[in-house]
Amino acid sequence: MKSKIFMSLAIVLLPLLTFAQSKNTATEVRDYRETDGKIIIEMVVNGERADFVLDLSGHNAILPEYAEKFHIDTASKGDFRYDTFQYKRVPVEKSVNIEAISFGNSVFGNGVAAFVLKDEPYLRKLGVAGIVGGTLFRNVVLTIDSRRKKITMSNPYRPA
Secondary structure: OHHHHHHHHHHHHHHHHHHHHHOOEEEEEEEOEEEOOEEEEEEEEOOEEEEEEEEOOOOOEEOHHHHHHOOOOOOOOOOOOOOOOOOOOOOEEEEEEEEEEEEOOOEEEEEEEEEEEOOOHHHHHHOOOEEEEHHHHOOOEEEEEOOOOEEEEEEEOOOO
16 A cells, blocks of 8 residues: 555656756757858857857867957967867967857856967958857757757756
8 A cells, every 4th residue: 555655656746856857957048140051159258249150179269350359368378289270271370368258158168268360261251250169168068950040058957
């Protein structure tokens, strides 16, 4: 008798436990636009909004004219151990540190290293400030919905 009551109670409480477990993630949905097959997202860099190309396999990079606009100290050297842009043959001037960069409320970084590109006419044609790489999205699960042009970011919540 007790086992039947316990079993029926467990079956009744299962949806509540599943609901509580699903709430252990923070989810945010943001729009993006697509130009020439590239995903372009709006980032906030040191308090200034600008569009960036999302390249999850590459590094962070900005065009030289945006370094001043974003109030980036170009005299200090960035934390990159590389002297060229990863996986691509893009000429770079130097590396710098970006004080604060964010995408929505879920993805952010402080002291993020970025390359300053020498000359990249293709990015200027796209109308973007640079490229944001995958290192910024390390702790987030990204889901890209190309039909609705939405990016869903999920952060797993782990209590202390």
